[in-house]
Amino acid sequence: MTIAFKWEKIREEQPLIHHITNYVTVTDCANITLACGASPVMAHAPEEVSEMVAHSQALVLNIGTLSQSLIESMIRAAKTANQKQVPIVLDPVGVGATTFRLQTVQELLRQVQFTVIRGNASEIATLCGFREGKGVDAIDTELKQFIPQVRKLAKQLQTVIAVSGEVDYITDGTQEAQITNGTELLTKVTGTGCMTTALIGCCLGAGIPPFTSAITSLLVMGLVGEWAEGLVEADNVGSFRTYLFDGFAKMNNQWLQKKGKVYVTAG
Numbered sequence: 129m130t131i132a133f134k135w136e137k138i139r140e141e142q143p144l145i146h147h148i149t150n151y152v153t154v155t156d157c158a159n160i161t162l163a164c165g166a167s168p169v170m171a172h173a174p175e176e177v178s179e180m181v182a183h184s185q186a187l188v189l190n191i192g193t194l195s196q197s198l199i200e201s202m203i204r205a206a207k208t209a210n211q212k213q214v215p216i217v218l219d220p221v222g223v224g225a226t227t228f229r230l231q232t233v234q235e236l237l238r239q240v241q242f243t244v245i246r247g248n249a250s251e252i253a254t255l256c257g258f259r260e261g262k263g264v265d266a267i268d269t270e271l272k273q274f275i276p277q278v279r280k281l282a283k284q285l286q287t288v289i290a291v292s293g294e295v296d297y298i299t300d301g302t303q304e305a306q307i308t309n310g311t312e313l314l315t316k317v318t319g320t321g322c323m324t325t326a327l328i329g330c331c332l333g334a335g336i337p338p339f340t341s342a343i344t345s346l347l348v349m350g351l352v353g354e355w356a357e358g359l360v361e362a363d364n365v366g367s368f369r370t371y372l373f374d375g376f377a378k379m380n381n382q383w384l385q386k387k388g389k390v391y392v393t394a395g
């Protein structure tokens with residue numbers, strides 16, 4: 129399978145990306161969206177979300193700091209998005225940590241057609257029926273053990289599922305890809321998962337097909353992470369975070385092809 133980079137499409141199309149997200153990483157998600165050439169808007173009030181999503185090119189839902197009012201906003205926005213064929217990406221942050229999160233995601237999955245779902249291995253394992261997780265970070269979950277269930281869930285939900293980690297795994301239930309780019313430093317800064325989901329929103333908003341959007345976003349986060357790691361000493365996580373934004377601002381197809389080695393296997 130050939131995966132054509134279409135990163136430039138984000139700068140060409142400048143899609144408006146509507147985020148309903150958490151208050152921990154909201155600024156990082158807005159900045160990464162801008163750095164890629166898309167336009168972020170963070171709008172959470174139930175009174176305005178339907179109107180906002182109707183003129184957006186993609187919707188990002190992230191349950192990181194969930195509340196009852198946010199659930200109402202997410203469902204309203206998502207229903208309008210589905211009606212208007214605006215693609216939606218879901219980040220089920222910490223879904224295994226509490227019953228409230230799990231029940232919310234189950235309800236969202238009942239009412240909403242998602243284009244892509246991106247989570248770490250613990251989060252996706254929970255969606256597959258293995259309840260895992262104490263907080264928002266991945267616990268030691270062996271991806272290999274539940275790949276068949278991820279494939280089955282993607283097929284059942286007719287969506288693309290992207291599992292991030294040391295090895296990223298992406299499937300639409302039929303096709304699949306694994307990516308081994310990245311650096312452990314990406315796990316030392318909060319928000320790199322949320323930002324990866326925001327990147328998927330940017331790609332979808334630019335009209336890139338869902339499976340390619342998920343692969344491209346995980347690959348680019350890995351490559352920019354490797355580039356940023358090369359510029360910092362040891363565990364200078366503050367500088368690393370800054371270089372991540374610089375990397376995304378420089379990003380184009382040419383840069384992508386020059387930087388780092390791409391480790392994608394697809395089938």
Ligand SMILES: Nc1ncnc2c1ncn2[C@@H]1O[C@H](COP(=O)(O)OP(=O)(O)O)[C@@H](O)[C@H]1O
Nearest residue numbers: 248266292293294310311312314320321349350
């Ligand atoms: N051990 C690792 N080595 C290399 N890259 C990693 C590692 N763990 C996660 N990543 C990368 O970090 C980014 C965020 O993924 P992850 O940490 O799984 O998300 P989350 O913040 O939701 O837990 C992804 O691009 C992923 O590929």
Ligand SMILES: Cc1ncsc1CCOP(=O)(O)O
Nearest residue numbers: 150152192318319320321322
């Ligand atoms: C720490 C934290 N708590 C609630 S949301 C959040 C941010 C999670 O970000 P990421 O999953 O991208 O590390």
